[in-house]
Amino acid sequence: MFEAFNPVHILVIEDRIEDFILFKDKLHNANIPIQEIHHEFYLEKGLEALKQKEFDLIFLDLSLPDSFGVETIEKISKLAKHSSIIVLSGSTDSVLAIKTIKHGAQDYLIKDEFDEFVLSKTIRYSIERKKILRNVEENHDRYQSILKLTSDTIWDWDLRTNEFVWNEGLSTVFKYPQFRDNFHFDWFIEQINIKDRKRVLELIASKKEECEMHWEDEFHFTNANGEDVLVYARGYILMDEDDPYRMLCIMMDISERRKLQQELLNHQLKTQQLITKTVIETQESERKKLGLELHDNINQILATAKLWLDIVMNEDEFREDYLKKSFVNIDKAIEEIRKLSKSLVPPSLGDIGLEEALKELLSYVHSSVTSFHLEYNPDTINTLRNELNLVLYRIIQEQVQNILKHANASDAYIKIAIKGDMLELIVQDNGVGFCLKEKSNGLGLMSINSRVQMANGSFQIDTAPNEGCLMKIEIPITKS
Template sequence: MITSTHPLNILVVEDNPSDYFLFSEYLRLSGLPIRELFHAQKLQEAADIAQEETPDLIFLDLTLPDSEGIQTFERLNAAVPHISIIVLSGVSDKDVALHTIALGAQDYLVKGEFDEKVLVKSIQYSIERKKILQKVVENYERYNTLIKATNDTIWDWDLRTNEILWNEGITTIFGFRPVDVQNTYEWYSQKIHPDDRERVLLKIEGCITEGKDQWEDEYRYLSGAGTYRFVFDRGYILRNDQHKPYRVIGAMMDITERKKMQEELVRSQIETQKLITQITIQTQEQERREIGRELHDNINQILATAKLCVDMALNDEDIRKELLTKSYDNISRAINEIRSLSKTLVPPSLGDIGLKEALLEMIENMTVSPELRIRIKANDHHIETLSNNKKLILYRIVQEQMNNIVKHARATHAEVELKTSRKKAHLVIKDNGIGFDPKQKAKGIGLNNIVSRVEMQNGNLEIISSSGQGCVLKVDIPL
């Protein structure tokens, strides 16, 4: 409210000198502090003064030399919408003055029917009403901007009338034509998927009757195209002083694409698990074949030779000693072969000897070409603080890749490097062999075993190779 300490700038738009003089006298008698009183006789002159001087209030006669009637107010209000306007009317244009109130005028005074007291009250109330209106407009614009900035469909449900108002999202997001949208609760509820409808409506009703402040749910909602969209909907329940609900304001978010991504992720995880299971079975079958071949082609032959020597020694005393010696040597060879095979199959005791020592022992027991030199770099002491499970994974990956290098790479140099960072264990295996094209070469059982082990640890695998350029295998496993 204006006080006596608030000097006013007032613009009076009046082309009749007598009416202007009388108005000036009433203004003087009112006792209001006036900083400056501007006077204009034409509408264009008034618009220029208002835009340049920005008065607190404008008194406007609707009948001017360059404009008349409703248009006088509309033109000036459009030019300075932030300034309060009080219409000065004659008795004959009282209805026109009332119309200007509907268009945004703050008040109207009929010439000859007001005094200084009415004038004071009209000035005070008009300026305050304009301030309040300006705040309402700013809040409304802020609300609309906020709604446009979100991809949600905003709805406003009046529980007293069962009317629901929608923002533009119901047309832009769900594809309904504006003429098809009905502002009723029944229209909204009928668009919920039949399988979800009863559950959703009962939950809404329960939240309202149980005194809760908010509600949320996921369900399927019909779009304008006739297809159902997955939505995440939530509403905030407003209550009066008696805690009686009277309004629910909410936002409906289209999560169809998110649902598709989640379903795709689940399918991908299932496929990955199937692949891991398949590779595990293939690995087991491959290991059985390797064991069978080793037993049949190598150890079985050695033991058969030893048995033959024993049989011959039993029947021939002359060469018995020589035959038993040969039998002893063959049995010793078989024992060594079985020991070597066992070390390949049975996980090493990494907690006792450490990962680096286990790798050195593994390479020492491998059948490696004399031309191939293998170097191990594992000086990071944090390697030995890894869990035994992660150590075993790294050990098996090195074992698989070293077998690949020995069998296929024709390399003369290979290097195994192990180190850690704050969040990962890093393994790099390099060789200078014949290399291959990772994009064209189908993965063998060895590489598949490596891939499955890395995936089970949620790690990353990178293979860098090309024909004649050797191969670099990089593995990162989260700690």
């Protein structure tokens, strides 16, 4: 019994009216639910009917006044993509029948050799074949669309037939022409570098033997230009119960990515080396300045005081005068030591906060040449964490010393602001400026930059000869 389905729309293209009438009777006797039977004598008229509407079934004679043979089925199948096509022919040529199937027909009936029962079965089978074919075509189109969405190279290896298929990535990534007969699995293995080949083969074999579905590896692969590129491959094995029957693999050229990773690693290493070098040089510079300050200033003051005390011990005539001078010098030495201590470890940071520490710093470096102007918001500056206060203080201290030593500026402005989760520091002067390319490796700037990098901040400086200098620093407020 014919399975129930919706009434069908049928197109019959047959140039002999008597054949059409006989065929129409068989259709009705076949107990088929029919919505419409549309008849045309010419292929051209049939094509026009297809352009107007869609038919479920097309019965086609291959010998028409305006078309003949396989050419007829080719023309109709191009337009009737969703219709089941059944050929009606007076020819018993099996070669012709096979050709029509290859060109889009679902079945081939010889006139006067079928009855309503055969016709019913043919229609049922043809409709089901067309449904299956449409599903296959849709899946294939979907598969091809997915492949086009990726720039990766994908290959598909049928383990039972040894058929090996590549996508367009073989051409776009590895420069090989996409369609060639020798792109089989053995060819793929031959392109793997000899140092990696054995390992890859053993890996794939072990995954097949152990029925593991996933595998991945990195190896060197030769492209069409003869270049050895680094490849990352990720494979998936399809199983029929415990029998592997198909393997899919995605290959990516990671040569450039690995090169960039290595460059980044080298850059990070150089940056760390530069920071370490700067810290060491800064420490040595601080020690040198401390030594000079102790030797050339404080030591001379104390030596003079000691000399006057020696005189007092041996002579009474100038006792009172030399004692006063010694007292003044010792008091001066104490003050110099106090200043030196504050420049090394500012106690006010831990006691009264960054605000007072900066005020003290600028009062100690008061210069008749340069006037320093400090701008900040007291409500926010005193809420910063202690380690950030020290970083900020040292950076300002270093830049203030740079301005006093080199800028010959009349005014300098220090601005501290908080924008979102970033601390912004701007130090600007109207001094002589300098050529950044020539002095970018100066110890002062390197010291500032190393402190900023250790705080995960950013450092910018804008200067030129006779145009002053602007330094801008941004540091995250929260801990990283």
